[in-house]
Amino acid sequence: MPASLASLTPEEYATVGRKATLKIDILIMPAMIIMYILNYLDRQNIAAAKLANLEQDLNLTDVQYQTCISLLFVGYILMQVPSTIIVGKINRPAVYICLAMALWGVISAATGAVHDFSGLVVCRFFLGFVEAVFFPGALHYLSTFYNRRQYTTRVALLYSGSQLGNAFGGLFAIAILKADGQHGLEGWRWLFIIEGAATVGLALIFMLFLPNNPATTKGLTDAEREWISWNFELDQGQKDHKEELTGMQAFVLAVTDPKTWLLMATLYMTYIAAAVVSFFPSVVSTLGYSRNITYVLTAPPYLLCVVIMIVNGFHSDKTQERYLHIVVPLVFTIIANIIALSTLNTAARYVAMMLMPGSFYGATAVILSWIAGSITQPAVKRAAAISLINAVCNTPNIWTTYLYKASPRYLAAFSVNLASGVAAILCATLTRWYLRKQNAILDRGLDEKRSAPTKEQQASGFRYLI
16 A cells, blocks of 8 residues: 555545545546547437438448448447457557547538448448447456445436437437528438537547546546555555556457456447347337427336436445346346337337346447456456457447348247347356456465456455355
8 A cells, every 4th residue: 555545544544535436536537527528429420310210311221221230330449459459459449439529420421421331331331440449449448447345326417418319319309400401401411510529529529638547647636646556456466567568468368367258248249138228219219200290209127227227226336236236127128028029019019128238238338347346357467358358349339230120020039039038147157157267266376367467466355256
């Protein structure tokens, strides 16, 4: 423990910790949540544009529209691993993330100028390529400021940004689409232009104050900076050294760690069910209401989702339990898809739609925390594993788009979602069994496997949270 902290009484130490955590929360979390709102708005506004005659104006077929959605995720997947390794190695990760945000805002705004399928495909591909910087980069960035007992709540708060983007994206669309015909532009073009311009402006503002690491954070006392670093070191069992490995060495360590693949399988199955959000306005439109009412009806499921994620994440941190906080929400994913498959009754199907986002995203926030807390040091290995898992787990967004046919039943899509919910629970159960086994090995003495915690971590008593 640093001498400045060792000299404090327990009450003074606790006070310093509370103040440091609150200041970091105020400094980082609102900006990161807004960034994720805009990340999702700029990615998902094509769904709102579809209801505003995007397909007709660009003469797109249904398959071409689905291809535009899919190709965004091709770019998104390709960039995630190298970008997040960069975030783990550079000294100014916040600046890097903000620059990427400004660039994806420019690309989003440029989408408002396309005139055919080719132009839309190019914009969507590069939008995904640049947006790939944000989410895995943000997960690693947050993991350098918070320990495992704080992290799940912050991931849930971060993830709430995407759900607020989904919730209010339709409402923003209603307002922006009223500009239809202004200056000779269709309403959906204004949707891309205005939301993209807002992204660029806010990115430049965030770049001015987001801290790059605890040691250089402005507005904190020396004791508070030391507390943040010590809080991380105490939980992980060692400091977060960027220079420990090269990017390639980190990647090799990540892919040879069984925990990477177990956690990847759990998240992958969950993301299959979650792919419905790319078509959520279209799914809600099967209830038979007008375009504006459909936009409004998409908001409540996501608002409920925000509440579920934060409550579930907070309780997971408080109890230091992960497995049940993943499995219980996934049970509701299964129930929601059973309802969607079983009936065309409007009330019943809307209940299913209310349950869907909160169930699979409530589980997702805890899975992401499980990943960051279970992939042990070195730090660059953790960054590589987070990005690899997130990249692979976004591949369902490429192929599941072709399942959403035969409206209003979407039989193939909801059947696959149901099966994936069951598979996610099985994968989480296997992951829990494996981590318990590793904890038992650590209890017996030094674990020499390459995938084990570092010797420094083991000496400090590191154990996996299950």
